[in-house]
Amino acid sequence: MHLNIYLRMHKVLVLNQVIGVDIDKKKIKAISQGILPFLEEGVLALLERNLNKDFTLGTNDQLSSCDAVFITVGTLLSDKLLPDHSAVVEVVEDIAPRLKDGSLIVLRSTVEPKTTRKIFKLIKKKTTKDIHLVYAPERIAEGFAVKELYELPQIIGSFDDISFDKASEIFSLFVSQVIKTDPLTAELAKLTLNTYRYARFALANELMMIANHHGKDIYDVLKIANKDYIRGGIPSPGFAAGPCLVKDSFFIRHNTPYNDVIYGSYLINDRLPEYIVSELNKRTKLKNQKIALLGLTFKKNVDDTRGSLSMKLYDLLEKKSKSVSVHDPYVAKGELKKVLKNADVIIISVNHDEYTNLTSEGIKHMVGNKVLICDMWNVLGKGQIFFDL
Numbered sequence: 123m124h125l126n127i128y129l130r131m132h133k134v135l136v137l138n139q140v141i142g143v144d145i146d147k148k149k150i151k152a153i154s155q156g157i158l159p160f161l162e163e164g165v166l167a168l169l170e171r172n173l174n175k176d177f178t179l180g181t182n183d184q185l186s187s188c189d190a191v192f193i194t195v196g197t198l199l200s201d202k203l204l205p206d207h208s209a210v211v212e213v214v215e216d217i218a219p220r221l222k223d224g225s226l227i228v229l230r231s232t233v234e235p236k237t238t239r240k241i242f243k244l245i246k247k248k249t250t251k252d253i254h255l256v257y258a259p260e261r262i263a264e265g266f267a268v269k270e271l272y273e274l275p276q277i278i279g280s281f282d283d284i285s286f287d288k289a290s291e292i293f294s295l296f297v298s299q300v301i302k303t304d305p306l307t308a309e310l311a312k313l314t315l316n317t318y319r320y321a322r323f324a325l326a327n328e329l330m331m332i333a334n335h336h337g338k339d340i341y342d343v344l345k346i347a348n349k350d351y352i353r354g355g356i357p358s359p360g361f362a363a364g365p366c367l368v369k370d371s372f373f374i375r376h377n378t379p380y381n382d383v384i385y386g387s388y389l390i391n392d393r394l395p396e397y398i399v400s401e402l403n404k405r406t407k408l409k410n411q412k413i414a415l416l417g418l419t420f421k422k423n424v425d426d427t428r429g430s431l432s433m434k435l436y437d438l439l440e441k442k443s444k445s446v447s448v449h450d451p452y453v454a455k456g457e458l459k460k461v462l463k464n465a466d467v468i469i470i471s472v473n474h475d476e477y478t479n480l481t482s483e484g485i486k487h488m489v490g491n492k493v494l495i496c497d498m499w500n501v502l503g504k505g506q507i508f509f510d511l
């Protein structure tokens with residue numbers, strides 16, 4: 123069995139071969155032409171090497187020959203912040219009757235606690251065949267998929283030993299370690315980690331606001347607090363959002379009475395763009411100012427704007443300022459110099475590697491006038507979020 127390709131959109135595995143199935147025709151067309159519909163370090167090379175060899179594109183009609191099916195369809199948070207697993211349910215309803223006796227379903231999408239149990243029941247309702255099921259959460263960080271797929275321990279939650287053994291046999295071909303547990307623990311473990319990270323960033327952001335309130339910059343405070351202190355390591359502030367952290371936090375708190383920190387984290391993180399706008403307004407009259415916004419993605423070095431707080435900031439600035447020019451090396455290509463020229467306010471909202479070459483002197487030169495800076499990630503190394511240049 124060769125599993126030497128990882129694709130975020132791959133849905134079906136067959137022995138000796140990986141078949142990718144997706145309902146998005148545009149994505150399928152692009153991939154069939156060797157074009158990746160998203161940026162992911164190392165995946166294009168894998169696609170070029172394997173397309174139409176070990177990796178082919180196919181349809182659910184081919185499932186009857188499959189030994190294992192990996193479900194990686196998207197799961198969503200509704201407008202009312204409720205879990206939406208409808209894509210997973212649809213896929214299972216469609217594929218369960220097509221599978222052969224003894225085949226394995228690997229549920230990999232992020233789901234709320236107890237979903238695997240519901241999927242188990244759904245499979246039983248849809249087929250009398252002996253189908254095995256595990257929950258094996260995807261834990262890679264976007265942008266590091268290829269590297270982390272091999273390095274991260276793979277959690278496998280199963281209701282029985284046979285299902286675990288089948289899944290373990292596949293994963294052991296490429297991961298360093300598998301961890302055996304039950305599906306509910308696997309679901310909680312996946313969500314717990316991301317929720318913890320989301321809350322940690324929220325606290326860092328709240329501490330930044332408190333320091334600002336006292337007229338101090340958080341970077342000075344962190345430098346002093348963390349210095350040579352064994353229990354330090356307080357993270358820096360910054361936008362925390364994207365397609366996973368918020369969703370996972372709301373998945374885990376759903377239908378539980380224990381959710382105050384999680385909800386509070388959401389309020390702090392999600393309102394950070396409003397906070398930035400109000401802090402800028404204290405320093406200048408935004409409605410008369412031309413803004414240059416650097417970075418639109420939800421985090422650095424990716425092309426993904428899903429759930430991006432920079433996008434939210436952009437929408438706010440459009441309403442509250444004279445004009446907004448944007449630059450992002452992955453989304454809104456264009457000359458940085460042109461975007462910066464004549465700006466009154468520059469906001470560096472994503473710490474893309476491309477911006478680490480920026481210096482205060484360089485910016486001064488490109489802008490040509492006095493400018494207010496909001497350096498969300500301390501890219502310019504001044505140790506201040508808001509400052510005049």
Ligand SMILES: NC(=O)c1ccc[n+]([C@@H]2O[C@H](COP(=O)([O-])OP(=O)(O)OC[C@H]3O[C@@H](n4cnc5c(N)ncnc54)[C@H](O)[C@@H]3O)[C@@H](O)[C@H]2O)c1
Pocket residue numbers: 130131133143144145146149194195196197209212213230231232233260261262263264265365366
């Ligand atoms: N992207 C990541 O880095 C990452 C990391 C960890 C976990 N996850 C989890 O993995 C899951 C997928 O994430 P994603 O970012 O790839 O989502 P995505 O929305 O980019 O991709 C999901 C794909 O599923 C396809 N799809 C939907 N219904 C389908 C169906 N019935 N049959 C076939 N294909 C169907 C969509 O067309 C889409 O291409 C989510 O639950 C997410 O939380 C993703």
